[in-house]
Amino acid sequence: MAEPIVTYQDVHKSFGDVEVLKGIDLDIYPAEKVAVIGPSGSGKTTIIRLLMTLEQPTAGDIIVDGRNLWKMEKNGKWVHANENHLRSIRGDIGMVFQHFNLFPHMTILENCMTAPIHVKNEEKNDVKKRSIEMLERVGLGDKLDNYPSQLSGGQKQRVAMARALVMRPKIMLFDEVTSALDPELVGEVLNVIRDIAENDDMAMVLVTHEMDFALDIADKVLFLDEGVIAEQGTASEVIEHSENPRVQSFLQRFRG
Amino acid sequence: MNLNYWSWDTFFDALPVILQGLGITIGLTFASYLFALIFGFLWTFLRRIPNRFVHFIVTWTMEFIRSTPPLVQLFFIYYALPVIPYIGISLHPFACAVLGLGIHFSTYIGEIYRSGIENVDKGQWEASTALNISTWDKWRKIILPQAIPPTIPMLGNYFIIMFKEVPLASTIGVAGIMLLARSYGAENWSYLEPLTIVGIIFLVLSYPSAVLIKKLENRFNKRFHKNQIMKDKGAMQ
Numbered sequence: 254m255a256e257p258i259v260t261y262q263d264v265h266k267s268f269g270d271v272e273v274l275k276g277i278d279l280d281i282y283p284a285e286k287v288a289v290i291g292p293s294g295s296g297k298t299t300i301i302r303l304l305m306t307l308e309q310p311t312a313g314d315i316i317v318d319g320r321n322l323w324k325m326e327k328n329g330k331w332v333h334a335n336e337n338h339l340r341s342i343r344g345d346i347g348m349v350f351q352h353f354n355l356f357p358h359m360t361i362l363e364n365c366m367t368a369p370i371h372v373k374n375e376e377k378n379d380v381k382k383r384s385i386e387m388l389e390r391v392g393l394g395d396k397l398d399n400y401p402s403q404l405s406g407g408q409k410q411r412v413a414m415a416r417a418l419v420m421r422p423k424i425m426l427f428d429e430v431t432s433a434l435d436p437e438l439v440g441e442v443l444n445v446i447r448d449i450a451e452n453d454d455m456a457m458v459l460v461t462h463e464m465d466f467a468l469d470i471a472d473k474v475l476f477l478d479e480g481v482i483a484e485q486g487t488a489s490e491v492i493e494h495s496e497n498p499r500v501q502s503f504l505q506r507f508r509g
Numbered sequence: 510m511n512l513n514y515w516s517w518d519t520f521f522d523a524l525p526v527i528l529q530g531l532g533i534t535i536g537l538t539f540a541s542y543l544f545a546l547i548f549g550f551l552w553t554f555l556r557r558i559p560n561r562f563v564h565f566i567v568t569w570t571m572e573f574i575r576s577t578p579p580l581v582q583l584f585f586i587y588y589a590l591p592v593i594p595y596i597g598i599s600l601h602p603f604a605c606a607v608l609g610l611g612i613h614f615s616t617y618i619g620e621i622y623r624s625g626i627e628n629v630d631k632g633q634w635e636a637s638t639a640l641n642i643s644t645w646d647k648w649r650k651i652i653l654p655q656a657i658p659p660t661i662p663m664l665g666n667y668f669i670i671m672f673k674e675v676p677l678a679s680t681i682g683v684a685g686i687m688l689l690a691r692s693y694g695a696e697n698w699s700y701l702e703p704l705t706i707v708g709i710i711f712l713v714l715s716y717p718s719a720v721l722i723k724k725l726e727n728r729f730n731k732r733f734h735k736n737q738i739m740k741d742k743g744a745m746q
């Protein structure tokens with residue numbers, strides 16, 4: 254197998270006195286689709302926020318494409334990463350949030366175009382073309398000049414995905430992207446994710462409560478429990494055939 | 510009844526004299542307001558420096574400036590500052606007034622900016638980070654365009670409040686309408702008419718400004734909620 258694109262090495266995270274992640278070891282391979290499941294408060298969101306540089310680990314290393322995310326070498330010594338270092342790696346990573354976080358003062362086309370233009374200094378016309386293609390791909394080609402407040406939740410989340418995809422990340426993170434949606438809007442968002450999963454060769458990490466969906470698209474499933482990866486394997490191994498009583502009781506609550 | 514304490518002759522004699530100071534009064538208002546708007550940003554960003562010591566110093570400096578009367582600050586800048594060795598500089602009264610009023614009100618303006626910035630959803634910062642937007646562009650393209658517009662009405666109110674504080678500058682010799690009225694009064698032994706004129710000028714200028722700001726506010730509210738309104742329209746169709 255190829256080299257992993259992301260490696261977590263004994264990663265710990267505490268908020269104050271509370272240790273939320275207690276030693277995470279994890280490899281994510283290029284194009285791999287990883288689903289993260291587990292009870293509320295088990296640290297699922299925190300795991301991907303560390304990779305998106307929205308939180309700093311308390312201990313341990315995260316390696317992205319061969320480079321240490323949170324540490325850099327300076328005069329032969331390892332020091333804490335500065336913003337420049339973070340920015341040079343962050344470009345490989347994209348994230349879609351539970352609450353969309355679209356920019357309300359911009360049209361959805363502008364939402365998609367802002368970052369490529371300012372971050373990557375790309376030609377405006379190229380960016381525009383690519384943004385429109387991406388918005389068409391998520392089924393919003395007719396809404397380019399609308400503002401986020403004019404869209405439904407499902408539409409907003411599809412814009413958020415297009416916005417992240419326009420940046421061409423190598424790794425996409427999804428944090429329960431359907432859980433703020435009305436039930437009838439979940440399907441359209443999952444379909445877009447499925448489309449990306451099947452046709453793009455990005456690695457994807459999905460924090461999700463949609464077990465059937467995870468079973469369907471994930472190459473690997475992590476069951477997180479109280480800050481540790483309690484179970485890890487193929488989707489079928491973890492979701493269908495786990496012997497772990499914690500996993501079973503967690504899944505039972507879903508199946509009702 | 511004999512209104513011998515009021516003379517229309519004096520009134521019309523004083524009016525043109527006092528109006529000569531109007532340009533300075535209005536100019537001082539705009540100059541100190543502009544200064545306060547810019548300096549307000551400085552406070553806002555200084556306060557965001559993640560260092561306990563800096564934060565402490567900045568917070569208490571702001572508190573100090575805000576709890577001292579602007580008159581005292583003007584006197585300090587005009588009379589006391591030049592006497593301090595090495596750092597002391599003696600400035601033109603107009604410059605002193607811009608500095609004094611500008612700094613005093615910049616602390617309030619800074620607070621307004623701060624509240625505007627704090628009202629921007631935390632998710633906006635996170636989305637900007639996730640898109641790898643630089644710190645500079647984050648402020649310029651994402652945060653400030655959302656933080657500032659809602660504060661415009663409050664900023665407008667401070668413009669009127671500052672306008673009404675500008676007569677303080679007469680005490681250090683800025684020849685606006687207030688100083689001209691006082692010297693007219695002193696020369697002619699009659700303060701009633703000139704000061705009445707000053708009052709009328711302030712009324713005539715403040716009231717329309719307030720109306721204008723109210724209009725601006727309404728227009729702005731409409732624009733800011735445009736998306737919402739358009740959405741409602743969409744729903745009706």
Ligand SMILES: Nc1ncnc2c1ncn2[C@@H]1O[C@H](COP(=O)(O)OP(=O)(O)OP(=O)(O)O)[C@@H](O)[C@H]1O
Binds near residue numbers: 268273293296300
């Ligand atoms: N910024 C923070 N400050 C303090 N505690 C935090 C912070 N962020 C998360 N936590 C705590 O860390 C723990 C793990 O949070 P996390 O959001 O990663 O859980 P999760 O598995 O995503 O849960 P959920 O399914 O509810 O989203 C929780 O107990 C949470 O309260």
Ligand SMILES: [Mg+2]
Binds near residue numbers: 297298299428429
């Ligand atoms: Mg979560």
